[in-house]
Amino acid sequence: MAMRFELVSPERRLASKDVRAVRIPGADGDLAAMEGHTPVVTSLRPGVLVIETEDGGEERFAVTGGFAEIGPDSTTVLAERALPASDVTQEVYDDWVADARGQAKDAPQDTIDSATKLVEDMVAMGGHIGLDPKQPNL
Incomplete structure (x- = not known):
């Protein structure tokens, strides 16, 4: 099927x-x-x-x-x-995480929880594909 x-x-x-x-x-x-x-x-x-x-x-x-x-x-x-x-290099991944952190930093107070979750999910994704999340400060 x-x-x-x-x-x-x-x-x-x-x-x-x-x-x-x-x-x-x-x-x-x-x-x-x-x-x-x-x-x-x-x-x-x-x-x-x-x-x-x-x-x-x-x-x-x-x-x-x-x-x-x-x-x-x-x-x-x-x-x-x-x-x-397989095409996600450490550099690409670092850019994606930096973008997510920027969104979290600039998020309005009423959306800060979802913005922080975005960063956490992005970091977890890197671990799943074998990249170093560098343990960001959330």
């Missing part, structure tokens, strides 16, 4: 293929999308999105946020930023 999957960032389309499943870092928790899934739209948190290919392999992508639209026959992820996990 396969479903159509699309992963798009503002810069480019990163994936467009038939897949067995997609593991998505949802803002309210991780979820798996497979053929026959009940339709749902969810926001993403920074994390690692994993495509389970039809041949039993996996492809991993680092995403910094965005939205996923899951349906019974297809799933589309519109990511704020996304790269194959």
Whole structure:
């Protein structure tokens, strides 16, 4: 059983293929999308999105946020930023974390908790793909 999957960032389309499943870092928790899934739209948190290919392999992508639209026959992820996990260098990751810290620093008082969570999720994502989070001061 396969479903159509699309992963798009503002810069480019990163994936467009038939897949067995997609593991998505949802803002309210991780979820798996497979053929026959009940339709749902969810926001993403920074994390690692994993495509389970039809041949039993996996492809991993680092995403910094965005939205996923899951349906019974297809799933589309519109990511704020996304790269194959293997392409995320320490320099790219450090830039992403610095951007998240800047957003947290400039966040209005009533959104400081969600901005801090963004930084924590970004740091955790780096650990999941083998990069050094440098234990930031939150």
